[in-house]
Amino acid sequence: QKEVxxxxxxxxxxxxxxxxxxCTYSNSAFQYFMWYRQYSRKGPELLMYTYSSGNKEDxxxxxxxxxxxxxxxxxxxxxQPSDSATYLCASHSGYALNFGKGTSLLxxx
Amino acid sequence: EPEVTQTxxxxxxxxxxxxxxxxxxxxxxxxxxxxxxxLGQKVEFLVSFYNNEISEKSEIFDDQFSVERxxxxxxxxxxxxxxxxDSAMYFCASNGGQPGEKLFFGSGTQxxxx
Numbered sequence: 001q002k003e004v005x006x007x008x009x010x011x012x013x014x015x016x017x018x019x020x021x022x023c024t025y026s027n028s029a030f031q032y033f034m035w036y037r038q039y040s041r042k043g044p045e046l047l048m049y050t051y052s053s054g055n056k057e058d059x060x061x062x063x064x065x066x067x068x069x070x071x072x073x074x075x076x077x078x079x080q081p082s083d084s085a086t087y088l089c090a091s092h093s094g095y096a097l098n099f100g101k102g103t104s105l106l107x108x109x
Numbered sequence: 110e111p112e113v114t115q116t117x118x119x120x121x122x123x124x125x126x127x128x129x130x131x132x133x134x135x136x137x138x139x140x141x142x143x144x145x146x147x148l149g150q151k152v153e154f155l156v157s158f159y160n161n162e163i164s165e166k167s168e169i170f171d172d173q174f175s176v177e178r179x180x181x182x183x184x185x186x187x188x189x190x191x192x193x194x195d196s197a198m199y200f201c202a203s204n205g206g207q208p209g210e211k212l213f214f215g216s217g218t219q220x221x222x223x
Contacts, residue, residue: 032208041216041219042216042217043113043200043202043214043215043216043217044152044200046211046212088152090152096142096154096157097144097152097154097212099151099152099153100151101150101151102152
């Protein structure tokens with residue numbers, strides 16, 4: 001069941017660029033939306049969390065949820081080579097997370 | 110920051126053998142989870158565990174799988190008779206169980222079934 005869809009990329013940008021990562025979801029019951037970052041051979045690490053619709057900003061990262069269109073976005077400003085990783089969107093209505101497939105991001109110096 | 114630890118980091122087994130993957134969740138957490146990620150695929154939910162019983166499980170978590178909290182610190186995933194398609198990275202996670210609460214993941218156990 002493809003509840004969360006995400007373009008796997010890869011996405012390659014130069015250092016300093018603004019990165020836009022996106023997901024769509026299908027389950028209207030989803031209330032909680034997260035972005036995780038995953039480095040190779042590591043577990044996912046929570047970056048951003050939002051509840052319901054709206055924006056949330058944390059440093060260079062902005063998460064956006066539009067429940068009317070079932071669209072989730074993550075923006076990274078002034079991207080750095082250390083941002084190179086796989087970014088996973090996730091959502092749930094209870095406890096079990098539904099992950100997207102992840103977008104592989106490469107920020108080149 | 111506290112960590113979820115998983116052992117071993119890599120497990121190789123023969124098809125049909127039983128494997129036990131081990132996890133030590135963060136000590137004051139109440140909910141424990143197993144997820145898996147087949148190479149190139151999504152991270153998929155397997156099971157959640159609270160108060161010594163399964164609270165939720167996915168259709169992947171069939172009779173070949175079981176979980177246990179054998180003591181106050183460990184949380185294990187057993188696969189009774191491994192199949193080739195069980196080859197994946199298995200992640201343990203834990204949190205306090207509040208809706209939307211941050212989930213802490215371990216670094217995973219790479220299971221290779223030959």
